[in-house]
Amino acid sequence: MAHYEAPKQSKAGQLLDVVVLVVLTIGALFVPLWMGMAGAAKTVANPDANPTWESLGQNAVQAAQYEKLGYTPETAHDLILARFDYSFTTAALVVMIAVIVLYYFLMLRFSEVEYREVISEKFGDK
């Protein structure tokens, strides 16, 4: 392969590339947060209007530890009863698998093309 001579990048071009990368990064990480789509919030499915340690499902030892931590049945109500919802749709799971597989496929494919150029220039075609 003929020797490839990379063009010299101007300082403005370097700065622009950094800005693009930073904007993409912050966007990818913060957009789900700003749109309220990030994370799994816990919810209390069946609130207890007059909670006691027994009604919250706590035995004597568990209740004693909560009291040592400064909780009462009222203040511990949400902490104890809130649960995650792990239900999901098959379509969502298939989309996630497809996105991951597509990503690695693209990366390995493009990497292989670039790698062959590197090896060819470094070691020659023999």
Add this chain to the structure above:
Amino acid sequence: MASSDITSKGSDDATPHGAKVGLLRVLGPAHIWALGVGIVLVGEYMGWNFSVGKGGAFAALIACWFAGILYTCVAMIDSEVTSTVAAAGGQYTQAKHIVGPLMAFNVGLYLVFAYTMLEAANAITAGYLISVVAGMMGHVGDLDQRPFIVLVIMFLAWLNYRGVLATLTFNLVITSIAFVAILVLFLSTSGVLGGGIMQHAALFEGHELPYGWIGVLAAMHFGLWYYLGIEGTTQAAEEVRSPARALPFGTLAGIMTLLIAATLTWYICSGILPWEFLGDGVDGAVAPLFSAAQLSGSMALVWFLGFGTLFATLASANGCINDASRAWFAMGRDKYLPFWFGAVHPKFRTPYRSIIFLVPIAMIFALGAPLDQVITFSILSGLLEYTFMPLNIIQFRRKWPLNSIKRGYEHPFHPLPAIVLLCLCGITFFAVFLGYGTQLVAMIGFYIVVSLWFHFWRYRFVNRGTQFTMPWPKPHGY
């Protein structure tokens, strides 16, 4: 094919690219242990307990051990590759030589994001801890944590700017103290020394698996937090005196230390704290070992674990700055990123521009995102990196079989560790999907976009053959 030594032999004043000022070779195996364990040990002090919230205490223990298997595979694979690819950038440099430039660019970004987010999480925890200590000292009202978060990041960045030996020696001391604090808490509360306060059976009663077995799968998400970052030992490859010996020794000793620390941590916390409190790292146990010490009734233990938590967060943030900056620096040096980042400080011999550049990035996330989200961003980047590792080792063994080049360490049972690692990564992707599917898709979408940006735009500024810097023979099949 004849064997040849492929371990980097670069001198202090020469980089693989021929620059006049290189990174300084001053580190030994103890520093590698301190770098790896120092980054990770904070995972026992905070964050791992979200896995309790995802599936209950038993689920967290199962996740702890399966994540332990995952990271043992990571450490074995990494030790073999890095004992031969001894250059700054760690897995980025491995990917560049073994898989290809685009993969390397992505791996470099995984490293930077995993460590920068972990650094942000550490700064948040340090800020929380300082506010708790202020309350214990008599401060009334809520303490604004933000100045302390900024101060922690700035101080550690300054330490990293000044030099790697002082930075990692500092890590060695504070990591050792943080590890001893866990041992002392275990001995003091388990009944080995004096009366025990563990009540596992009573605390688990009626709450063995609150979500059933799907909770065990879900717990794998935060199970990674027990060990995330151990692979960062490879970032120091260009700064150790004997890479072939120090890197495998430091990494494998590190994972053994962490397996012990993780199991002890689970045992202590689940035997003292109710699972709902323990599993809520935002409104419940932000720093679970510290909370366990508070229930022990001993002020000495409270202070010791308070310092242990603070030291663990500082050591981790310190190591993260070290590793993220090396990865960013290595990409700049290869022109994968603007070449300006590839500079080494003429006096301190550190990648100072990369260190400074990443400071505001860490601050944005430490000040602008909640702890569980920051941890999830870090875990996702780590998970993508661990999925790359089996692909990397399989290609490494295929392109350079065992008899073709000299390795500092050869991991046993290949390809079993690679297959196990790939399967556990698949399970963890599913665990992340169960709670944080949007972030997962958003992050992979980001990597697809930047990959296209790199392939079709940025890569034109990269020289082809010269980026292959290891003195290896031509790979098989090319």
